[in-house]
Amino acid sequence: MTAYAFTDEQLQLRESVRRYLNDHGTVLRTRELMDDPEGFDQPSFQGLFNELGVGGVHVPEEFGGAGLGYVELCIVLEEMGRSLFPSPYLSSSVLAANAVLLAGTLEQKADLLPPIASGGQVATVALYEESNLTDIGNVTQCVVDNSFTGVKSFVTDGHVADQIILVAKHAANPNGKPKFWLSRSDDPGITCTSMTSIDTTRRISRVSFENVKVEPLGDVEADFSVFDQFIDFALVALANEMVGGAQWLLESCVDYANNRVQFGRPISSMQAIKHKCADLLLEIELAKSGAYRAAQAIADDDPALPVYASIAKAAANDAYMLAAADAIQIHGGIGFTWDNDTHLWFKRAKSSQVLLGTSEIHRDQMLERVDLLEVG
Amino acid sequence: MEWSETAVRNELRSFLESSWDPNADLLDWRNKLIDAGWGMPSWPERWYGRNMPLSLQSVVADEFARVGAVSVARTGIRLLAAETLLAHGNDAQRERYLRKILTGEEIWCQLFSEPGSGSDLAGSTTRAELVGDNWVINGQKVWTTSAHHADFGLLLARHDWDVPKHQGLSYFILDFHQPGVDVHPLKQMNGHASFNQVFFNDAKVPRSDQVGEDGDGWQIAMTTLMHERRNAGNIFVETRRRGVFNGTIYEQEAEENKILLEPYTWYPQRAGRVDLVLPRARTTGAISDSAARQEIAKLLIMARCAEWTALRARAAQQQGQPQGPEGSLGKLAGSNIARQAAKVHTLMTGIDAMTSGEDSPESGIIAEILLSVPAISIAGGTDEIQRNIISERVLGMQKEPRTDTGPFKDVRKN
Numbered sequence: 156m157t158a159y160a161f162t163d164e165q166l167q168l169r170e171s172v173r174r175y176l177n178d179h180g181t182v183l184r185t186r187e188l189m190d191d192p193e194g195f196d197q198p199s200f201q202g203l204f205n206e207l208g209v210g211g212v213h214v215p216e217e218f219g220g221a222g223l224g225y226v227e228l229c230i231v232l233e234e235m236g237r238s239l240f241p242s243p244y245l246s247s248s249v250l251a252a253n254a255v256l257l258a259g260t261l262e263q264k265a266d267l268l269p270p271i272a273s274g275g276q277v278a279t280v281a282l283y284e285e286s287n288l289t290d291i292g293n294v295t296q297c298v299v300d301n302s303f304t305g306v307k308s309f310v311t312d313g314h315v316a317d318q319i320i321l322v323a324k325h326a327a328n329p330n331g332k333p334k335f336w337l338s339r340s341d342d343p344g345i346t347c348t349s350m351t352s353i354d355t356t357r358r359i360s361r362v363s364f365e366n367v368k369v370e371p372l373g374d375v376e377a378d379f380s381v382f383d384q385f386i387d388f389a390l391v392a393l394a395n396e397m398v399g400g401a402q403w404l405l406e407s408c409v410d411y412a413n414n415r416v417q418f419g420r421p422i423s424s425m426q427a428i429k430h431k432c433a434d435l436l437l438e439i440e441l442a443k444s445g446a447y448r449a450a451q452a453i454a455d456d457d458p459a460l461p462v463y464a465s466i467a468k469a470a471a472n473d474a475y476m477l478a479a480a481d482a483i484q485i486h487g488g489i490g491f492t493w494d495n496d497t498h499l500w501f502k503r504a505k506s507s508q509v510l511l512g513t514s515e516i517h518r519d520q521m522l523e524r525v526d527l528l529e530v531g
Numbered sequence: 532m533e534w535s536e537t538a539v540r541n542e543l544r545s546f547l548e549s550s551w552d553p554n555a556d557l558l559d560w561r562n563k564l565i566d567a568g569w570g571m572p573s574w575p576e577r578w579y580g581r582n583m584p585l586s587l588q589s590v591v592a593d594e595f596a597r598v599g600a601v602s603v604a605r606t607g608i609r610l611l612a613a614e615t616l617l618a619h620g621n622d623a624q625r626e627r628y629l630r631k632i633l634t635g636e637e638i639w640c641q642l643f644s645e646p647g648s649g650s651d652l653a654g655s656t657t658r659a660e661l662v663g664d665n666w667v668i669n670g671q672k673v674w675t676t677s678a679h680h681a682d683f684g685l686l687l688a689r690h691d692w693d694v695p696k697h698q699g700l701s702y703f704i705l706d707f708h709q710p711g712v713d714v715h716p717l718k719q720m721n722g723h724a725s726f727n728q729v730f731f732n733d734a735k736v737p738r739s740d741q742v743g744e745d746g747d748g749w750q751i752a753m754t755t756l757m758h759e760r761r762n763a764g765n766i767f768v769e770t771r772r773r774g775v776f777n778g779t780i781y782e783q784e785a786e787e788n789k790i791l792l793e794p795y796t797w798y799p800q801r802a803g804r805v806d807l808v809l810p811r812a813r814t815t816g817a818i819s820d821s822a823a824r825q826e827i828a829k830l831l832i833m834a835r836c837a838e839w840t841a842l843r844a845r846a847a848q849q850q851g852q853p854q855g856p857e858g859s860l861g862k863l864a865g866s867n868i869a870r871q872a873a874k875v876h877t878l879m880t881g882i883d884a885m886t887s888g889e890d891s892p893e894s895g896i897i898a899e900i901l902l903s904v905p906a907i908s909i910a911g912g913t914d915e916i917q918r919n920i921i922s923e924r925v926l927g928m929q930k931e932p933r934t935d936t937g938p939f940k941d942v943r944k945n
């Protein structure tokens with residue numbers, strides 16, 4: 156992205172991801188996977204790595220990645236959000252890879268990133284404890300003497316993860332920022348149980364740890380923590396995924412409205428419907444601008460990232476939920492049926508809205524950080 | 532020729548170093564700028580420009596601001612008139628009008644809306660009849676901003692009543708300095724009177740001042756409106772000079788602005804004055820009220836994302852995509868922002884928001900915001916019309932059934 160436009164290479168990347176997902180991420184297949192215990196299609200997930208080469212988009216080549224930037228990663232995510240492609244990509248290639256990239260030592264990166272970037276391993280990050288209305292990363296549990304006992308919830312793709320990266324405080328510094336820790340996946344103290352999500356295209360688990368031996372990612376003795384940065388990176392990734400889904404909903408509304416006839420004419424000729432769609436387009440374009448700008452800020456190491464990340468997530472939340480609610484309204488009764496596809500995106504919108512903070516939380520946070528906006 | 536930022540900067544810098552004089556005569560200076568192509572560098576070389584890509588406009592503005600140089604006149608709708616003539620006028624018209632648009636010697640207004648036709652501009656009933664070598668104009672326009680200062684107007688009028696409404700319109704340059712034109716100011720709800728009623732009684736337009744051919748009026752008016760929407764909220768151009776500069780040219784410019792800017796003093800308020808929000812949130816304490824914080828943040832997020840959206844649109848244009856109907860998105864965003872800003876100013880001001888005048892908050896500016904914001908979603912095409920444009924031309928949705936497609940004389944009117 157050259158400031159506000161994608162480069163030709165980036166547009167080609169988007170094209171090829173879209174083509175791949177059109178073939179491998181059909182709604183028909185997604186519906187089958189909603190009843191599958193793993194919840195995703197192994198061959199088409201592997202194809203992301205072997206065929207499409209987007210497994211470690213933003214992971215440096217020395218660690219087995221493609222060595223591109225965060226903007227490219229976000230392009231992939233936007234397309235996945237658009238097609239609702241169910242896979243542990245967000246958990247593994249984004250969240251876990253980011254944790255290692257941000258916190259890990261050189262050795263840990265060399266050790267952990269190649270299997271993530273090649274798709275050989277699925278990893279995820281165990282962040283949430285209890286639901287919390289005001290603080291996204293309200294992590295309170297501590298690692299004591301390199302051992303952890305506690306319960307983590309809403310762990311995305313925990314059920315298929317080979318490696319769970321734990322977020323917990325260091326007992327030596329319980330008031331400090333949370334740190335990242337590695338456990339052995341075959342540790343008998345780890346038990347993973349599925350939680351039931353309204354969005355069965357993204358699975359979540361509760362993971363309990365009982366005297367599990369852990370090893371720190373990076374230097375936990377240092378005061379410095381990359382936790383906030385990790386959250387900002389995750390917000391930007393999720394926001395980009397979300398605007399892709401919102402765009403799909405708008406297109407499906409327009410398509411349906413152009414074909415559905417009432418009172419002797421297509422409902423798309425009725426202003427109540429047209430104006431809703433026009434307003435939606437505006438909201439979605441604004442949210443895209445927020446998401447793209449924040450992705451660019453990561454690529455540029457822009458100090459205004461914390462405020463941009465909150466702007467991106469708040470705007471994406473509001474646009475996606477508006478699109479989801481309007482889409483059902485515009486489809487009428489059929490929109491409320493299981494057979495119609497709209498509810499699949501509605502559910503993704505809802506689960507994404509509350510993952511990593513509602514708009515209310517992010518509006519509050521953006522004002523906390525508004526000084527950065529005035530500078531940036 | 533290929534332009535690079537450094538090339539522009541170097542060339543303009545050396546031009547300003549050798550030519551800029553803060554004690555020059557305003558008119559002389561602007562003519563010099565026009566001749567050098569530094570007044571409107573994005574215009575064609577043939578017409579006072581340098582064929583420079585719009586993307587480098589900000590570099591030019593930056594160099595002017597650095598030394599405090601005065602630019603060509605840009606206020607009001609003069610640039611809409613110029614862009615329309617560049618697109619559809621003939622060389623004689625460009626020769627006659629473009630230079631004095633840029634020197635500021637002549638003031639323009641837009642004679643489109645009528646009492647019976649606002650959103651439905653093509654329903655104009657102002658009559659144009661060709662008598663000898665003159666078009667004779669009869670009828671009335673309304674909401675005409677700056678008509679009380681105008682030398683010329685961009686006039687949309689009907690020459691043919693027997694064809695469907697869009698086909699019977701023509702486009703003219705109307706000279707205000709003639710007995711057949713009467714201007715009556717209209718007072719607005721915010722107390723200002725920046726728009727007017729304009730009456731034509733056998734007003735004359737020489738044939739040479741018709742733009743395009745008979746029946747081209749609608750298409751040409753669309754060009755004017757497209758430029759207006761693109762610049763929505765930006766008609767009032769502020770000079771961003773850094774520091775204080777002295778010289779007689781600034782005094783001349785200030786004198787000129789007393790007239791040119793008079794109709795637009797309230798325009799920043801109509802856009803909601805988002806710039807005042809954070810400072811006032813801090814002084815009023817609203818910044819620590821949780822309900823207020825939500826509304827303030829909604830506004831700032833909207834405004835920031837709209838700014839980035841405009842930059843994306845501009846970047847797309849620079850990559851060669853044509854200016855399209857997405858200007859309507861920006862206009863709609865501007866309305867949403869202004870409305871949210873009015874809401875935020877109200878909640879931060881409390882019961883004081885019922886007061887106006889010098890003693891009221893921000894010396895009356897808050898009151899002026901609250902009473903001016905309602906104009907932004909009407910002027911230049913209402914929000915509803917923008918939504919129609921967006922849904923039909925960007926999203927490809929169907930048009931409403933029409934009842935006005937027959938010969939105009941048979942169409943129901945006000």
Ligand SMILES: Cc1cc2nc3c(=O)[nH]c(=O)nc-3n(C[C@H](O)[C@H](O)[C@H](O)COP(=O)(O)OP(=O)(O)OC[C@H]3O[C@@H](n4cnc5c(N)ncnc54)[C@H](O)[C@@H]3O)c2cc1C
Pocket residue numbers: 426640641642643644645646647648649650651673674675676677726906909910911912913914915916919
């Ligand atoms: C501050 C200000 C400055 C202005 N300056 C100028 C100027 O310099 N020159 C000039 O020519 N004009 C000017 N105007 C006029 C402006 O362009 C018109 O007022 C505007 O286009 C609306 O037209 P109208 O007032 O006739 O309202 P109408 O068209 O009668 O609209 C009334 C209501 O009906 C709605 N409506 C109308 N048609 C439709 C439709 N098809 N679908 C849905 N809803 C519809 C409108 O949205 C509006 O809510 C100015 C107006 C203002 C407020």
